[in-house]
Amino acid sequence: QSALTQPPSVSGSPGQSVTISCTGTSNDIGSYNRVSWYQQPPGTAPKLLIHEVSNRPSGVPNRFSGSKSDNTASLTISGLQAEDEADYYCNSYTTSSTYVFGTGTKVTVL
Amino acid sequence: QVQLVESGGGVVQSGRSLRLSCAASGFAFSSHGLHWVRQAPGKGLEWVAVIWYDGNNKYYTDYVKGRFTISRDNFKNTLYLQMNSLRAEDTAVYYCARSPAYCGGACHFDYWGQGTLVTVSS
Numbered sequence: 001q002s003a004l005t006q007p008p009s010v011s012g013s014p015g016q017s018v019t020i021s022c023t024g025t026s027n028d029i030g031s032y033n034r035v036s037w038y039q040q041p042p043g044t045a046p047k048l049l050i051h052e053v054s055n056r057p058s059g060v061p062n063r064f065s066g067s068k069s070d071n072t073a074s075l076t077i078s079g080l081q082a083e084d085e086a087d088y089y090c091n092s093y094t095t096s097s098t099y100v101f102g103t104g105t106k107v108t109v110l
Numbered sequence: 111q112v113q114l115v116e117s118g119g120g121v122v123q124s125g126r127s128l129r130l131s132c133a134a135s136g137f138a139f140s141s142h143g144l145h146w147v148r149q150a151p152g153k154g155l156e157w158v159a160v161i162w163y164d165g166n167n168k169y170y171t172d173y174v175k176g177r178f179t180i181s182r183d184n185f186k187n188t189l190y191l192q193m194n195s196l197r198a199e200d201t202a203v204y205y206c207a208r209s210p211a212y213c214g215g216a217c218h219f220d221y222w223g224q225g226t227l228v229t230v231s232s
Contacts, residue, residue, distance in 0.1 A: 001171065003156075032216055034217075038155070040155075045222040045224050046207075046222055047222070048221075089155050091155075091218070093215065096169075097167075097169045097215055098160075098169050098170070101147075101156060
């Protein structure tokens, strides 16, 4: 199972919006609405940001949003803040009953 | 509050075995599926294995199938990962992660432990 493809890095100024893409196949993202996103600041454990494509757990700011089209999912951070600097990973369930993470994207706030 | 605390990591020689544990508290352990996820130094996250809440279903990434075994003890509220025939490429921080209650398959990971480092030396 190959990792889902994410851009290595994205950057933006405070207040701007950035979007991270996550491209898979018909065996993962394309088959299920079971895409989740995780934020991992340096030296810490990952934290759930989005589940089932676009659902935010309580406590996650509404400037984080998710979407999906065909085999590609996206995470958008609106109104970028300094505290959003972190690595971001997508994840999908697969047709083999396993899971696969994306390659990870480093978000830099300029 | 939900807590997941991993232990059992350390330095081990290639070809040897190691067992990781994840002690859980603050929730109904037997109602939740549990995962192991690893992260090699400086690298991304890699899903390793899942055991459903009822313990009846277990799935693994192809990279560890036949070498690693996931299990749980619902009386001790503890998740395990038995790792045999360890290789240098298994060197990573190993996290345990929880899925929502009664989510069989196709679940996200709503809580994570802080991880335990496994270093396989050749």
